[in-house]
Amino acid sequence: SYVLTQPPSVSVAPGQTARITCGGNNIGGKSVQWYQQRPGQAPVLVVYEDTDRPSGIPERFSGSNSGTTATLTISRVEAGDEADYYCQVWDSSSGHLYVFGTGTKVTVL
Amino acid sequence: EVQLLESGGDLVQPGGSLRLSCAGSGFTFNNYVMNWVRQAPGKGLEWVSGISGSGDNTNYADSVKGRFTISRDNSKNTLYLQMNSLRAEDTAVYYCAKGAIALSGMTTPFDLWGRGTLVTVSS
Numbered sequence A: 001s002y003v004l005t006q007p008p009s010v011s012v013a014p015g016q017t018a019r020i021t022c023g024g025n026n027i028g029g030k031s032v033q034w035y036q037q038r039p040g041q042a043p044v045l046v047v048y049e050d051t052d053r054p055s056g057i058p059e060r061f062s063g064s065n066s067g068t069t070a071t072l073t074i075s076r077v078e079a080g081d082e083a084d085y086y087c088q089v090w091d092s093s094s095g096h097l098y099v100f101g102t103g104t105k106v107t108v109l
Numbered sequence B: 001e002v003q004l005l006e007s008g009g010d011l012v013q014p015g016g017s018l019r020l021s022c023a024g025s026g027f028t029f030n031n032y033v034m035n036w037v038r039q040a041p042g043k044g045l046e047w048v049s050g051i052s053g054s055g056d057n058t059n060y061a062d063s064v065k066g067r068f069t070i071s072r073d074n075s076k077n078t079l080y081l082q083m084n085s086l087r088a089e090d091t092a093v094y095y096c097a098k099g100a101i102a103l104s105g106m107t108t109p110f111d112l113w114g115r116g117t118l119v120t121v122s123s
Helices: none
Strands: A009-012 A018-023 A032-037 A044-047 A061-066 A069-074 A083-090 A098-100 A104-108 B003-007 B018-025 B034-039 B045-051 B058-060 B068-073 B078-083 B092-099 B110-113 B117-121
Touching (some): A018 A032, A018 A104, A044 A061, A044 B110, A069 A083, A098 B045, B003 B110, B018 B034, B018 B092, B018 B117, B034 B078, B045 B068, B058 B068
Antiparallel strands (some): A032 A044, A032 A083, A061 A069, A083 A098, A083 A104, B034 B045, B045 B058, B068 B078, B092 B117
16 A cells, blocks of 8 residues: 655744655655644645645645655744644555555644 | 534444434535545544545545445435444544535545544444
C-alpha cells in the first residue's frame, strides 16, 4: 500500500516560517491535499491540488510538490496555527482510495 | 449554514453492529461525493469509505471491506455507515466529510467535515 511519511513534530517561533514535509514514492505525480486539525476539532482543508487554497484560508498557507516530497509552508506563524497537519493523496492502487500521511504536530513556541 | 452532523456512535461489544448517520444541510446534498473518515484515540486519520452523489458507486478501505456498508438517502440529505462484525480496532471517532467539487468523480478534496461521533468496541 502507498505510504506517506511526515515528521512527528515541528516547532516554530511566532512570526517565523514552518515547513512540513510529506514523503511518498513519486508523490510529485499525485495531487496532494493538506488538512489542519486543531485539538478537539474536526479537520479543515487548507491546501488542495498541491498549491490551491480554499476560500477563507490565509495566504500564509502555501503548498508545493515535486519528486518524492510535498511541502506545506506556513509563513508568519501565529499561535492559532498550533495544530496537527495531515497530507493526503488519492491512490487507486492501494487498499485505501484516499491515503493520509502520519501527521505532524506543529508547536508554536 | 453549511454543515454536517453525525450521530449513532455508541459502546458496542465485539462482533456487534452499529449504524452511523450524517445529516447534511446548506448545500445540494445529492451533488456531492460523501465519505467516512475515522480517527482512533490519539492516532491519525484513516479513510474508511466513499459514495458517489447518486449512490451508484462506492469504495471501501481494505480494513472494513465486507463488514461495513456505506449508503445515502438523498431525499433525507443523509449519509449512513452500517458497521457489522465490529472489532476493538474499529474504536474511533467517525467523521463524515463532503467532497469539494460538485458532480465530480470519486476523488475530490474534503472541504467540509462534521464534528464526529465516537464508536467504542469493547466488552
